[in-house]
Amino acid sequence: MFTVYxxxxxxxxxxxxxxxxxxxxxxxxxxxSDLRQALEECAAEVPGVLLIDDALLAQNIGLFEKVAEVPYPVVVLAAPADAQAARRALTIRAKDFISLDRWAEDLGPILSRVAVPIQGETREDGRVLVVFSSKGGVGKTTIAVNLAIGLAKASHQPVAIMDLDIQFGDVAPMVGDAPLVTLYDLVKSGAPVDAEMLKRALKRVANNVYMLAAPENPEEADDVRAEHIVQILQLLRETHAYVVVDTAPGYTDVNVAAFDFADTILTACTPDVVTLRTVGQALQVFYDGFHYPKDKVRIVLNRSGSRTGVETADIAQVLQSPIAYQLPSDGAFPVRAANEGHPLLLQFPDSALSRAIYSMASELVRETQGRSRQESKKTSAKRTLFARLTGRKPKEV
Ligand SMILES: Nc1ncnc2c1ncn2[C@@H]1O[C@H](COP(=O)(O)OP(=O)(O)OP(=O)(O)O)[C@@H](O)[C@H]1O
Ligand SMILES: [Mg+2]
Structure with missing residues (x-):
């Protein structure tokens, strides 16, 4: 997979x-259609390849130097026998050239060959993080949405957020979106989930963040089965460096499929006795029932430091697990951000909760990138622009 501007x-x-x-x-x-704006947008979110129409280049000679220095590949679309267009393409150090007279046929093959794949050169499967709690209202969706944004910011890689609160999912309103395609559309036929359809269902909700929304109506949740979740998560992790899954409380088949698939289960709790009791029971299911390794399940203490009379040290002792991440209470900021449909981390990046979630995301990125990575295999022969213009044979790299 690769991105195109x-x-x-x-x-x-x-x-x-x-x-x-x-x-x-x-x-x-x-x-x-404004080259300067295109370059600004590509600087904010680096594409796998930038396709530039030569007609824009011809009007923006002053930008040639800037285009020549961009860190991503550029492909130019121009009339075939136009010597000036060829010169412009060389000046901006374009990687390839698509002929205007046959662009419809050449576009796919040339962009696929030139573009930098989404996960850099490693194509390693992404890390699946499931945000769960045995209790409702503890901040799962707030954490999931903002963690996805934090991971994209910290890693500069694509992140998927999947809303698996299949009856009452609210990731979409939290990011200010009313999706046309949801999880239900992917599963309703009963056939295995199609990669193409999944790609179309993903909605870009922030830089490098792509959302798969929950079904629109609670009754549609009946059609979502565990095997769909496995298929979707497998496809998402092939094309995203991180996949964040928001869930509803409970050990439903659908949730258990996601738990099994997850690399990490972030179990959210708040510092109150009732929540801690149920979270303690949930941990027992994970460890004694499902036999998950200790490090697969991590405690996220939301609203930590709230004066509830329950101390953080006591919580770790009661749960017999360390608290991996502490997120502070953030007053009205999370509610205001949700009401405006603009994620907290983008709306109030300096709020206490935003900073804590970003630091959690950065820690997860450091940890993930520290893991061993596969050697990239560069096997394909690449043709340089010069070779294409002069008709010389492809050069091995
Ligand atoms: N650290 C925090 N400080 C202040 N408010 C918070 C914090 N975390 C969450 N909230 C607020 O608490 C409410 C519940 O949060 P959220 O919807 O994320 O919880 P949830 O666990 O997903 O709930 P549900 O089980 O209903 O899906 C929201 O109004 C949210 O803005
Ligand atoms: Mg929720």
């Missing part, structure tokens, strides 16, 4: 963006 004159923009969306392994990051 399209910078093109208005007349072509729609056709190009539709064509990019139809390339199976491509995700459209954005498009603009």
């Amino acid at each position: 399209v910078a093109s004159r208005d007349e072509l923009r729609n056709a190009l963006t539709v064509a990019v969306k139809n390339i199976p392994e491509a995700i459209l990051n954005g498009s603009s």
Whole structure:
């Protein structure tokens, strides 16, 4: 999978963006008919490849130097026998060249070859983090949404957030989105989940963050089965560095499928006796019932430091587990952010909870990146722009 940004004159923009969306392994990051704006957006969220229409280049000679220095590959779309266009493409150090007269056929193969894949060169499966609690209302969705954003910010890699609160999911409203396609659309036929459909169902909700929304109506949840969850998580982790799953309380088949699949289960609790009692029982199920390794399940203490009369040290003792992450109470900020449909970490990045979630995300990224990574295999022959323009044979790299 790779991401694409399209910078093109208005007349072509729609056709190009539709064509990019139809390339199976491509995700459209954005498009603009203003080259300066395109470069700004690509600086904020680096694409796997930038496609530039030569008509924009011809109008923006002053930007050539800037384009030549971008850290991602650039492909130019231009008329085939236009010597000036070829010179412009060379000046901006484009990696390849697509002929205007046959762009519909060449677009997919050329972008696929040139683009940097989503997970850099490793293509290692992403890390699946399930946010769970045996109790409702402890902050699962707040943690899941903002953790996904924090992970994307800290890692500069794509992150998926999947809403597995299948009856009353509220990830979409928390990010200000009313999705057209949900988990239900992926599973309703009963057939195995299709990778293409999943790609279309993912909605970009922030830089590098892609959401799979929960079904819209509670009755649609009946059609979601455990095997769907396994299929979806497998596909999501192939294309995202991190997959964050929000859940509803309970040991339903669907939840258990996600727990089994998870690399890490973040069990949220708050410092009150009733919640701690149920969380203690949940931990027993994880350890004694499911025999998960100790490190798979981590405690996240939300609203830590609230004056509830229950001390943090006592909580670790009662749960017989260390508290891995502590998140402070943040007054009205989380509610205000949710009401406005703009995630806390973007709306109030300096609030106490935002800072704590970002530091938790950074810690998880450091830990993940510290794990051994597969050697990338660069086997494909690449053709340079020069070779394509001059018709020389591909050069092995
Ligand atoms: N650390 C915090 N400080 C202040 N408010 C918080 C904090 N964490 C969560 N909240 C608020 O608590 C409420 C419940 O949070 P949230 O919806 O994330 O919980 P949940 O566990 O997902 O609930 P449910 O079980 O209903 O899905 C929300 O209004 C949220 O804004
Ligand atoms: Mg929730």
